[in-house]
Amino acid sequence: xxxxxxxxxxxxxxxxxxxxxxxxxxxxxxxxxxxxxxxxxxxxxxxxxxxxxxxxxxxxxxxxxxxxxxxxxxxxxxxxxxxxxxxxxxxxxxxxxxxxxxxxxxxxxxxxxxxxxxxxxxxxxxxxxxxxxxxxxxxxxxxxxxxxxxxxxxxxxxxxxxxxxxxxxxxxxxxxxxxxxxxxxxxxxxxxxxxxxxxxxxxxxxxxxxxxxxxxxxxxxxxxxxxxxxxxxxxxxxxxxxxxxxxxxxxxxxxxxxxxxxxxxxxxxxxxxxxxxxxxxxxxxxxxxxxxxxxxxxxxxxxxxxxxxxxxxxxxxxxxxxxxxxxxxxxxxxxxxxxxxxxxxxxxxxxxxxxxxxxxxxxxxxxxxxxxxxxxxxxxxxxxxxxxxxxxxxxxxxxxxxxxxxxxxxxxxxxxxxxxxxxxxxxxxxxxxxxxxxxxxxxxxxxxxxxxx
Numbered sequence: 349x350x351x352x353x354x355x356x357x358x359x360x361x362x363x364x365x366x367x368x369x370x371x372x373x374x375x376x377x378x379x380x381x382x383x384x385x386x387x388x389x390x391x392x393x394x395x396x397x398x399x400x401x402x403x404x405x406x407x408x409x410x411x412x413x414x415x416x417x418x419x420x421x422x423x424x425x426x427x428x429x430x431x432x433x434x435x436x437x438x439x440x441x442x443x444x445x446x447x448x449x450x451x452x453x454x455x456x457x458x459x460x461x462x463x464x465x466x467x468x469x470x471x472x473x474x475x476x477x478x479x480x481x482x483x484x485x486x487x488x489x490x491x492x493x494x495x496x497x498x499x500x501x502x503x504x505x506x507x508x509x510x511x512x513x514x515x516x517x518x519x520x521x522x523x524x525x526x527x528x529x530x531x532x533x534x535x536x537x538x539x540x541x542x543x544x545x546x547x548x549x550x551x552x553x554x555x556x557x558x559x560x561x562x563x564x565x566x567x568x569x570x571x572x573x574x575x576x577x578x579x580x581x582x583x584x585x586x587x588x589x590x591x592x593x594x595x596x597x598x599x600x601x602x603x604x605x606x607x608x609x610x611x612x613x614x615x616x617x618x619x620x621x622x623x624x625x626x627x628x629x630x631x632x633x634x635x636x637x638x639x640x641x642x643x644x645x646x647x648x649x650x651x652x653x654x655x656x657x658x659x660x661x662x663x664x665x666x667x668x669x670x671x672x673x674x675x676x677x678x679x680x681x682x683x684x685x686x687x688x689x690x691x692x693x694x695x696x697x698x699x700x701x702x703x704x705x706x707x708x709x710x711x712x713x714x715x716x717x718x719x720x721x722x723x724x725x726x727x728x729x730x731x732x733x734x735x736x737x738x739x740x741x742x743x744x745x746x747x748x749x750x751x752x753x754x755x756x757x758x759x760x761x762x763x764x765x766x767x768x769x770x771x772x773x774x775x776x777x778x779x780x781x782x783x784x785x786x787x788x789x790x791x792x793x794x795x796x797x798x799x800x801x
Contacts, residue, residue, distance in 0.1 A: 422772025589628025
């Protein structure tokens with residue numbers, strides 16, 4: 349088989365489509381019965397800069413501005429050349445997925461995510477990762493690309509030149525098979541599902557709730573490292589400071605960015621919630637009992653109904669409501685005096701009468717009014733951002749910076765663009781490297797095969 353792709357999440361399917369579009373025969377290997385992966389657990393939002401839709405909306409954005417936003421979030425602690433390429437090709441990725449493969453992607457309106465200077469997030473109609481995955485799977489089927497499910501890759505087959513000649517897979521029942529390849533794309537995500545690796549590389553999240561695909565065991569990283577590949581930013585991750593306790597549904601961050609607040613068990617705010625949902629995860633875990641409550645009102649409730657995740661949270665009973673601050677405190681089991689004072693303070697902060705002690709800029713944000721709503725949340729680990737170092741063609745690099753002959757990686761298997769911790773993550777970094785880097789990997793793998801190197 350000329351091109352083999354390991355993993356049938358967004359990265360793997362984008363790599364497969366790109367390789368197929370470039371004329372290569374492709375086989376996708378997936379360990380699960382149904383291709384879903386981490387993408388299906390996300391909102392499915394992909395950032396892109398310099399698009400026609402942005403221009404039509406009067407948004408003056410560009411790949412250069414987008415790249416600066418990514419680098420500014422973590423102080424430039426990543427490979428700027430990869431950031432530049434991803435930003436530069438982001439608009440083309442959206443156009444390619446929509447126009448060549450009929451994915452219904454549109455520009456998200458109404459709010460800007462933390463870290464982004466402009467509105468540039470694209471999503472499917474219901475802003476759902478499951479919906480995005482369904483569109484990608486349909487496109488792969490229509491292209492005639494084979495996906496072999498229940499095929500767990502257990503090792504790579506390489507020769508003395510470090511060229512990958514094939515893979516060994518385990519099928520149901522324990523049967524071992526070998527499949528040859530001319531180029532291999534690693535798209536099997538990161539290691540958030542491995543408690544051992546998380547404890548080693550991200551000790552601050554060792555006991556956090558893991559809201560990630562359990563199959564993310566870091567296999568691609570282990571295979572690459574065994575070959576002598578370079579790893580970087582292994583402590584980087586995307587956390588989330590809004591996972592509904594006992595429900596496993598994320599309460600998404602537009603709610604916070606448009607005026608929602610978070611309080612701890614004492615009924616008081618404890619941070620600048622607008623910095624980012626990733627770093628807020630660890631901040632919440634440092635609070636009493638490792639929990640917080642996201643507080644909002646009817647206006648924000650109505651705005652959030654456009655997201656499937658929020659509707660799921662409502663259906664699951666994760667959202668509580670009350671007519672007055674005192675009643676809300678009773679419903680949530682929080683100190684009434686403290687919560688009433690916090691909501692009064694909210695009015696002063698948003699009117700400009702008071703400056704926030706945590707440094708949050710509340711100018712132009714919605715003032716919370718009765719009736720009130722709230723969700724009990726905790727900090728969670730969604731996916732890891734460290735991995736195999738790659739160049740701007742998604743070629744895996746060894747510890748000297750030289751590329752392997754025919755090995756490519758993207759998505760969670762590759763080093764991300766979020767720096768070394770949690771604070772460098774901005775919304776969409778994960779799906780940017782999944783879709784655009786997956787696309788780049790697929791095209792490069794097909795080119796490698798066509799050139800017969």
